Amino acid sequence: MRETTKYVRMTPVEEMLPVEDPNSRTMQRVYLGFAILGFLVPNVFTVMESVETGNILFWTNPALTMSELFINRTSTAFALDLILVAIVALVWMTYEARRVGIARVWRFWILALLFG
Numbered sequence: 001m002r003e004t005t006k007y008v009r010m011t012p013v014e015e016m017l018p019v020e021d022p023n024s025r026t027m028q029r030v031y032l033g034f035a036i037l038g039f040l041v042p043n044v045f046t047v048m049e050s051v052e053t054g055n056i057l058f059w060t061n062p063a064l065t066m067s068e069l070f071i072n073r074t075s076t077a078f079a080l081d082l083i084l085v086a087i088v089a090l091v092w093m094t095y096e097a098r099r100v101g102i103a104r105v106w107r108f109w110i111l112a113l114l115f116g
Contacts, residue, residue, distance in 0.1 A: 038116070039115065039116070042116065046058065086112070086113075089112065090109055090112065093105055093108055093109065093112070094109075
């Protein structure tokens with residue numbers, strides 16, 4: 001069988017960007033850095049709020065959490081955007097898990113929902 005080669009025309013900006021293998025050590029370090037930063041930055045405020053109000057990790061008083069989350073249009077916009085992004089991420093995780101053969105994807109859903 002003869003293979004056909006598909007050529008994709010790149011924009012001038014794309015031609016200037018380096019092509020980095022997503023499995024390279026550099027990219028692994030970048031992803032790890034983002035993961036650590038994404039965990040630490042919001043959780044600093046979570047811990048401060050937990051200590052100040054007693055609403056531990058925003059779970060012990062869900063009514064207070066929801067009322068403060070949707071207190072004005074700005075925070076409502078950010079909250080709804082984040083909720084939609086989380087839904088898209090969960091759908092993507094499920095699809096990719098099936099595609100590459102990862103079983104019990106629900107474990108990753110739980111981790112994502114618990115730790116963001």
